[in-house]
Amino acid sequence: MEATYDFLAGRITARWQETQQAGPPGGKAAAASGGRRLLIALAGPPGSGKTTIARRVAQRLNDASGGPRAVAVAADGFHLARAALAALPNAAEALARRGAPWTLDGAGVVALARALRDQAGRAAVAAPAFDHALGDPVDGAVVVAPDVGVCILEGLYLLCDAAPWGALAGLVDERWMVSVPEEVAAERVARRHVRAGIVASWEEARARAEENDVPNGSPKANHQSFSRRSSASQAIRAQLAQPQNPNKAREKKTMANTKEAAASADAASGITMSAAEQTLLMAVLTHSARPEPKWDVVAAMTGAPNAQAARKRYNRLAEKLGVHKVEPQQQQQQQQQQAATASPARKRRGVGGGQPLSKKFKGSTKKVKVKVKDDEDEDEEEGQGEGDMGEDVDDDAEV
Template sequence: MEEQVDKLVKKTWEKYQETPKSKRLMIAVSGIPGSGKTTLAARVAQRVNDLWRDENPGLASGQIATFLPMDGYHLTRAQLSAMPDPNTAHARRGAAFTFDAPAFLELVKKLRQPLCPETGTIYAPSFDHAVKDPVAEDLPISATSRVIVFEGNYLSLGTGAPEWKEAAELMDELWFVDVKEDVARQRLIKRHVASGIAANEEEAARRADENDLLNGKDIVQGRLEVHEVVHSRDDAAWKAEEQGIDKERDQ
């Protein structure tokens, strides 16, 4: 996938340079669970920051790109329990209806507002995998963050809650990571066992089939037209980085 990443980094850097200083360049990376979208989004943000630091050697610790996962917009376990069918809500956690789409749209609208001298830091929620719930206002997005690379399952969704489509239409770029279902399934099984979400491969496979890949069908069938389709292919460097990101995310 390195060639595809190089192309996207180049495109992002060029679009950033063309973006007025009063605006942010906003990119949404989506795909089914196990597609590799998290690795792609994080890699692009990191490499854009590397390019910026190369041009600004006196600001070695600075950055202009922010990687922003939408995990923090999971509904809390208490909110799921308050739903009309709490058992289904908990069992299907990760489906589009178990996310706070209106709150995510509110964040996107804030980030879409013009940048000015008075613009302050905006905070997004993160997700604490130890307690299995979001953490409010945990991810800072400073006024100097001119490139936002969002990552999440439903960022190019045109069906379901209307807020998903509205948020997608506010993005400058929509990218979709395409992957074969059997490849995603094997990745998910390994991930669920390694993170302790599942006790063994049988339990992990059941979770993948009854939750992740069901959500994946909704993601594919409801997908809007996107600017870039990235075909997920493994190589040694990519797999090593993806495993590192998965480990960090699941801790």
């Protein structure tokens, strides 16, 4: 998941920089001086891991220098209080189905998104948060400062097309969907219910998860439109579909070297690359494999329609940078055979146009020593409660 968090943070940074071009520059102070705030809507069923994803990506943005200040805001604070549910004509059903769309203040979520968009750089925006000790939301528990440049809204129904949730589509800049297999989600939510003391037994926890939480997360039940997934959703899904590297230290070092190579490539070439080109280069470097990169993964990360289109886009960028293009495997093997039979003089001159990426930027790449130690297993979220309040995340999530 670390590579996924890094990719999402990089994507948000590039998108945020584009939004600031219309306003004054200034890094993290851009929003305060009039720059536009970037809003991300991250949705998914209970137990999918969206809370963890939102927090980890926001933390990476805040740890980076020169980028936007970010905050993750959960829609859990808009659950109707138990007293409000008890006052409904169908009180018993409302309390049992807490977490269903009609047990949340959807209009309040829309109003929050509108305020976050309109008040950027002008005034702080307060939002409620769910207090797991009380079992109810607390008004004004979260405050988004005027200089926050990126806000990641996460919640169960943020991609719901039905009113009032559907209005969010016109207020946010990107919409992401995260999901896991239904059985995995049910298992996580059941564990959560047991830890929170909501139920007295594992059997009761499983029944509650299967009868309430899993149906709440069904796209059909909450009218989510999967046709509106962004390329970021496809990218995360593709990354998570890759086999996880058992050596996490090696994976972290690889990502560090990838970022350095991408930055050095941009600097050494003297050519300014667009956000899309930077994403493409990062994707190729991250998913390089012999005899050639995993083009299906690169296509998903960059929004290309297929693997062939992704390779063609990269080759155009390679020509721009003056580095080797990547030919299809069969053509590459033919070139290698021709090179093997070439004359010594031709071998000394080199075969093919352009320089290899490693030599092109050899002089400009600053070598750094990366001290890495193995990561611990992913921590589980402390906040647990009813419905979709507080989540765990594992590496088998799909977006």
